[in-house]
Amino acid sequence: MPDALKLLLTRRTIPANRLGEPGPNDEQVRSLIAAASRVPDHGKLAPWRFILYAGADRLAAGNQLFDLWKSRNPQADEKLLALVHERLVASPVVIAVVCHTTIHPKIPEWEQVLSAAASTMNLMLAAHAMGFAAQWLTDWYSYDQEALDLLGVREGEKVVGFIHVGTPMEPPSDRPRPSFEEVVTVWKAD
Numbered sequence: 207m208p209d210a211l212k213l214l215l216t217r218r219t220i221p222a223n224r225l226g227e228p229g230p231n232d233e234q235v236r237s238l239i240a241a242a243s244r245v246p247d248h249g250k251l252a253p254w255r256f257i258l259y260a261g262a263d264r265l266a267a268g269n270q271l272f273d274l275w276k277s278r279n280p281q282a283d284e285k286l287l288a289l290v291h292e293r294l295v296a297s298p299v300v301i302a303v304v305c306h307t308t309i310h311p312k313i314p315e316w317e318q319v320l321s322a323a324a325s326t327m328n329l330m331l332a333a334h335a336m337g338f339a340a341q342w343l344t345d346w347y348s349y350d351q352e353a354l355d356l357l358g359v360r361e362g363e364k365v366v367g368f369i370h371v372g373t374p375m376e377p378p379s380d381r382p383r384p385s386f387e388e389v390v391t392v393w394k395a396d
């Protein structure tokens with residue numbers, strides 16, 4: 207089987223809190239972004255961009271997010287607080303993919319969103335190709351205006367996903383995948 211196909215057939219998510227060091231270095235992050243920018247894009251609108259959270263700044267973002275959540279949920283117990291805190295600080299590198307669509311006479315908004323999703327998937331696959339694993343998360347902060355401001359998401363942008371990237375701390379276990387019969391309809395002329 208060609209290596210590239212094997213790669214597609216073996217990718218699977220590793221949860222963010224099971225992604226350890228090393229994460230991608232600066233050069234590898236550039237390759238991830240190059241792969242994520244090489245996607246079908248009707249009208250060449252590039253309706254997506256990336257926000258990188260790495261190193262000490264990622265920790266600061268995670269801490270600020272945690273403080274915001276805590277201020278909203280003062281009754282939360284320690285266990286839940288620890289889970290929430292982990293969100294942005296668990297894995298070495300987090301890359302947000304955000305989508306900004308425009309009203310265009312020929313390119314429906316839907317197609318711009320699809321290009322952003324394709325970009326995100328390329329990012330996931332490129333991480334896998336480099337020997338890293340990744341998780342695509344949205345979570346509460348993708349839909350909370352105060353959190354979005356804190357995380358550098360601009361007005362008019364929507365989060366496609368926060369892609370956590372790192373080295374798997376455990377071997378991947380798979381989950382059942384839909385069979386050919388479940389997901390394919392063979393169209394017949396009569």
Ligand SMILES: Cc1cc2nc3c(=O)[nH]c(=O)nc-3n(C[C@H](O)[C@H](O)[C@H](O)COP(=O)(O)O)c2cc1C
Binds near residue numbers: 217367
């Ligand atoms: C748009 C999008 C958002 C997601 N957000 C979350 C999330 O917030 N929390 C979560 O546990 N999984 C989330 N997932 C699911 C995981 O990323 C992943 O798909 C799931 O764990 C199964 O992994 P696999 O099929 O890639 O192996 C999201 C997936 C997508 C496509």
